[in-house]
Amino acid sequence: MGHYAPECKKGKSEKAFISKGKDWADTSDSDDGVNYALMATVKDEAESSENKPISGAWSFAFPLIITSILLGVCSHSCSLPLIARFDSSATTSELAAKEPAIFTGSEFRNIDDDVPLAQFAVAFDGASWTDPDSTTLMVMQAMLGAYTKGSSGGKHMGLLSEEIIAFAFTSTVKAKRLQSRATEKEQRRLHLPVVNRNIGEEPPFVVVVQGPPQVGKSLVIKSLVKHYTKHKLPEVRGPITIVTGKQRRVQFVECPNDINGMIDAAKFADLALLLIDGSYGFEMETFEFLNIMQNHGFPKVMGVLTHLDKFKDVKKLRKTKQRLKHRFWTEIYDGAKLFYLSRLIHGKYAKREVHNLARFISVMKFHPLSWHREFLQVTWPYTYTRPGYSGKRHQSVPKDWWTEDISEVDIDLS
Numbered sequence: 546m547g548h549y550a551p552e553c554k555k556g557k558s559e560k561a562f563i564s565k566g567k568d569w570a571d572t573s574d575s576d577d578g579v580n581y582a583l584m585a586t587v588k589d590e591a592e593s594s595e596n597k598p599i600s601g602a603w604s605f606a607f608p609l610i611i612t613s614i615l616l617g618v619c620s621h622s623c624s625l626p627l628i629a630r631f632d633s634s635a636t637t638s639e640l641a642a643k644e645p646a647i648f649t650g651s652e653f654r655n656i657d658d659d660v661p662l663a664q665f666a667v668a669f670d671g672a673s674w675t676d677p678d679s680t681t682l683m684v685m686q687a688m689l690g691a692y693t694k695g696s697s698g699g700k701h702m703g704l705l706s707e708e709i710i711a712f713a714f715t716s717t718v719k720a721k722r723l724q725s726r727a728t729e730k731e732q733r734r735l736h737l738p739v740v741n742r743n744i745g746e747e748p749p750f751v752v753v754v755q756g757p758p759q760v761g762k763s764l765v766i767k768s769l770v771k772h773y774t775k776h777k778l779p780e781v782r783g784p785i786t787i788v789t790g791k792q793r794r795v796q797f798v799e800c801p802n803d804i805n806g807m808i809d810a811a812k813f814a815d816l817a818l819l820l821i822d823g824s825y826g827f828e829m830e831t832f833e834f835l836n837i838m839q840n841h842g843f844p845k846v847m848g849v850l851t852h853l854d855k856f857k858d859v860k861k862l863r864k865t866k867q868r869l870k871h872r873f874w875t876e877i878y879d880g881a882k883l884f885y886l887s888r889l890i891h892g893k894y895a896k897r898e899v900h901n902l903a904r905f906i907s908v909m910k911f912h913p914l915s916w917h918r919e920f921l922q923v924t925w926p927y928t929y930t931r932p933g934y935s936g937k938r939h940q941s942v943p944k945d946w947w948t949e950d951i952s953e954v955d956i957d958l959s
C-alpha cells in the first residue's frame with residue numbers, strides 16, 4: 546500500500562518534489578511481509594531549458610531499479626546505491642551516459658499478513674513519441690502495467706498522459722473496505738432476484754403448520770385440503786397450494802422440526818398455525834419457533850389445540866383449555882386466536898371444527914407486517930425465494946440504506 550505524493554504532479558517544481566519526497570529507504574527495519582508503494586519520477590529538464598527530455602535515462606536506471614524491486618533481488622538497503630541524482634544541466638545523452646537517473650521515491654510500508662498482495666504504484670513522466678526512447682519506455686510500461694489504458698505510451702499517446710498514471714490506497718483499512726465492497730457489489734449483481742413480471746397475480750399466502758412431533762400437523766393439513774378441494778390427500782409432501790377464492794391462493798407448508806427449517810419457515814410464513822398437544826401442554830418446539838419468528842418478522846399466529854379427546858374428565862379438560870389459552874395469550878398477545886380440535890372421528894378431525902378453521906384462514910386479512918414490508922422494498926441478494934415479492938415496484942432501496950457505486954468513489958490522492 547502506498548500513497549501518491551502530490552508534488553509528483555506535472556508543473557510542480559522538480560526541486561520541491563525531490564525535497565518533499567521521502568527517502569524510500571529510511572523506514573521499516575523488517576524485510577518480512579513488507580508491502581512497497583513507490584512514487585517515482587525522473588527529472589525532466591526539457592520544460593525548463595533547451596535540453597531534450599531525459600527519457601534516454603529510463604532505459605537504464607529506472608527499469609533497473611524497478612525490475613530489481615519487482616524481482617525481489619533488491620532489499621531496501623541494497624537499492625540505496627541506485628538512488629542518485631543527475632546533474633540538472635546535463636543533456637539527454639549525457640544523462641543517458643550517466644547512471645542512474647534521478648529518482649525520487651515516496652514510500653509507505655505496512656506489515657499486514659492479512660493482505661494477500663503487495664501493491665506497488667509507480668508514476669513517471671512520459672516521453673514524446675518522436676523521442677528515440679519512446680519504444681523502450683512503452684515496452685517498460687507494458688511490462689510494469691499501466692493504471693489506465695489512456696495513459697499508456699508517451700506524452701501524445703494517452704488521454705491521461707499528463708495526469709497521474711498510478712495510485713495506491715492511503716491505508717490498508719480503506720483498501721480492505723473497498724475490496725470487500727467491490728466483492729459485495731459483484732455478489733449482489735450475481736444474485737439479483739428474478740423479477741416477476743406477471744401482472745395481477747398475487748403470490749399465495751403461506752400458512753406454516755408448526756408443532757412438536759406427532760402433534761397432528763399432517764392431519765390438520767390433510768383435513769384442510771379435504772375441506773377446500775373435497776379431495777383426499779394421501780400424504781403431505783412439500784408445500785401444497787390450493788385456490789381458496791377468486792383472487793386467493795393459500796399454500797400449506799409443514800414446518801420441519803429442525804432449527805434451519807424453522808428459520809426458513811418463519812421468513813416466508815404469512816400465517817403460522819401453532820399446533821399444541823392439549824394433553825401435554827406447550828413444548829420446546831413451540832417456544833423455539835416463537836422466538837425465531839420474533840427475529841424474522843412475526844407473521845400472524847393462530848394456535849390449534851389437538852389431542853383433547855384424551856381427557857376423560859370434562860372439568861379437567863375445561864381447566865386445561867383455560868390454562869393453555871392464558872399461557873398462549875401471554876406468549877402471543879391478549880386475545881390471540883386459539884382453536885380446539887377436540888376429537889377424531891374415523892381418524893379425522895370433526896368436520897365442523899375443520900370448517901371453522903378453514904373459514905378463518907379464508908377470510909383472514911394478511912397485511913404484511915413492517916418487517917415484511919421493508920423486505921419487499923429491498924433487492925435482497927440472498928435468502929428470499931418468493932418471486933412475487935420482488936415485484937417491479939419494490940426495487941427501491943429504503944432511505945436509510947447507504948449505497949455507493951464503487952466506480953464513482955472519489956479517491957483523494959493528495
Ligand SMILES: Nc1nc2c(ncn2[C@@H]2O[C@H](COP(=O)(O)OP(=O)(O)OP(=O)(O)O)[C@@H](O)[C@H]2O)c(=O)[nH]1
Pocket residue numbers: 756757758759760761762763764765851852853854855886887888889892
Ligand atoms: N387421539 C388423537 N390423535 C391424534 C390427534 N391429532 C393427531 N392424532 C394422531 O397423531 C398421530 C400423528 O399425527 P400426524 O398428523 O402424523 O402428526 P405430525 O405432527 O404430522 O407428525 P410428524 O410429522 O411425525 O411430526 C396420528 O396417528 C394421528 O391420528 C388428536 O387430536 N387426537
